[in-house]
Amino acid sequence: MPAHLERLSWTAEQIAAERQRALRETLAFAKANSPWHMNRLSGIGPDSFTEAGLQTLPVMTKTDVMANWDAIVTDRRLTLADCNANIAAKLNGTCEDYYYLDEYLVIATGGSSGVRGVFPWGWNEFIEIACATFRYQLRDEPPATLTGRRLLAVIEAGEIVHGSPFLFSITVDPGAEVKWFPAPTPMPELVAQLNAAQPTQINAYASLLQELTAEALAGHLKIRPRRVTANSEPLMPETRDAARQAWGVEINNMWGCVEVGHIGIECDAHEGLHRSDDLVITEYVDRDDKPTSDPRAIDRILVTSLFGRTLPLIRYELTDVPVPGDRRCSCGAAFPLVTSVQGRSDDIFIYSGGIHVHPLVFRTPLGQNGQIEEYQVRQTPKGAWIGVVATGPLDVDALKQALVEALAKAGLANAEINIDLVPTLERHKETGKLRRFIPLPKS
Template sequence: MTEIHAAKVYDEARQPHLRAVLSRMSAEAEKLTWPLEKLHELRDERLRALVRHAKENSPWHRERLADVEVEGLTGDDIRHLPTMNKADVMANWDEIVTDKRLTIKVAQAHLDKVTEHGPEYLFDEFHIVTTGGSSGLTGLFPWDFDGWLEAGLGSWRLMPWVVKNLDLSPPRGAFVGAAHASHMSDAIRATFDTGDASCKVPVTLPLNDIVDALNAFQPNQILAYPSILWRLALEQQEGRLDIKPEVMLGGAEPLLPHMRETIETAFGAPVVDFYGTSETWMLASSMPGRPELHLGEDLAVYEPVDAEHAPVPPGVPAAKLLVTNVINKVFPLIRYEIADEVLFLDEPNPGPWTGRRIAPVSGRHDDVFEYPDGVYVHPYVFWTPLWDSRIAQYQVRQTADGADITVELREPCDLAPIRAALVAAMREAGHPGPVVGIAAVDRIPRNPVSGKIKSFVFLPKGR
């Protein structure tokens, strides 16, 4: 199937999703101002449906949740339920999924097709995405039709509010991000983008090419990784980029204060910050120009905890966040561990959005590798070749002329094609002669305190 034909087929297949999100968007935007109690009522209704479905259709959850009474269950009393993490997911994938047609081999084969040809529905109703791997542990996650719709609505419910309150011009948006729909951000974009005035610019391109594309398109909205928005802001200040955006949208990476200041100063436009994951999608978003983020209270149950999974009160940094995704029934994630350091704010919510607020998340920053002659290589360049399901963990160490990569394998794997893909990806990103090494090890060293693997290790300055 050619890429053009695949795109046409997908465009036809996505129309029910697109019509549904367009018809519901105005009503969805109102949820931002619903009373918190009303949002939690909807969340708990979804939670009960999720747990009931998991017990009936997932062998893994059926055993773990055998003693759970579904009736009356709320997000406030699930602390007695067992937790799960990405290692559990990948070790028990076929027993967790609630549709017997789906297996990890079927999902992997489908994802291979998506990477080669573009977005595609599996069995006419599912999307399969892979994590970017900021933790170094790869994973595959299926989304069902209804969950995908709610994820799309959750992504863009703020836009009608933003457009109205900032008095924005008709949108002309540029997406500077994932090049393949195997990643959640590009897959969501491919499904719900109206296509009237939009432009996709792969973040894997050299920075000069990204700048040229944006100068040619002249967007008034840009959605990109914060590290890319920051680099574009520097290009704007130097005069190589000349665009006039009205709002900047950033996500998938921490938006650090100095980055926000540079971006907003360079473009004269506010930044909206998103916090989400491929497993759960949109967790929180900020109001334009504000650093704190408001949780999507109807989309998930959020539990800030310490390293031993004990609850952490507002005002105290949490070592982890346990998330129960209540909108995706095909792959129930119940008290799923996200290794981010999250701080729930202990102060009144000024509104008008009513979701509880968290401070900007700064505990999973994958920065860009910088090489001589102005070459910048984004972590996404490494993510795509390394999402292979046979790779359990990875660590990328920057070297003077490329990168050295170590991997933990789930099963024997020929690393030569992966190395070749990494070299090609770095060349496409603008590195003229990358030297890449990749080797399998029994165990990648972990942080003795947090237990985390540092996915990207940077070359010390001056080396």
């Protein structure tokens, strides 16, 4: 951590130098220890490779990873079959040990938006991920300045095969207690547990924070957290607003994934998320994988982990759609900003005739309605089915009309919208995440 804190005062030139050094080391290691990368990188010389040369390398997808897993990993003791067996043993309760071979945390991604993934974290990889995750908090809120009782409530995945309950139970404050609350806990029960625990800090999925702030504003959740952190899902502006109203705090957002850890972290200046450019190279690309800095053209990102050694990821495709910042953060750190993450490109609904509808079209009418606590949108051939958890009387007809008009402006005329009021929305069993936008399966 001291070394990571020092990096927050690095110049842009120091960050670039570290990226160059780490990229060459990463390529050399992958080429020497991964049979799959040995073939893929056969035409390059790691010792003279520069970041600009990344564009000459092919894109790596999750499908590539899962189809070639045993040949990609650099520890020959690891096999996909054995790691899947370890995951299954944890899920059925026959194994309660986090660590596989005493060395790895094997994590499953839910596959709720496509291909299921399996990714192992080694000790050193975990340490890098944890340091990147919490270094801004340590800088902005030194433990020596804190007094009184401190309790961190970690409201994350419901199973230990996901990385979130493990990672976010780490604290840089040695005086803090930590308590884990599985995200799929029914809301009335979760509210009761939090009221009893009285956490001073919350770390939770963004969608859960939306529900919790609604419960607080309704007078059910009676807590006063001093720090609130969101992760794993797009953070809606209305959730930020609700946190200010309910608790008088600004949410600190995080952007990352199991595969490479945190790509962006928001500091206490709240001017965007600092990219972890010393640990991850992030390329913004359009639909044709061409580099672009135009926020309107960014369709996905390609990431290269500069510390991942167990399963090297080089130009790995993520469908997240970030909005790059255009200025430096007032906190002084030279790490570039991302102003927001708009969601995932595979959340876009594509209708007959090639009509593309971005989730933002739905978010505005739904997210700005004060009577809506949560919602989920499922694409239908001519419109959408929307499940809504309401906090009070809801004018369904007016909401439906607003959505039809918004979709017409987006190019989908006469959309068929069905809205059902539901008591709760189902979360993914393993991850506890809520998939908010569900497109039709691709034919």
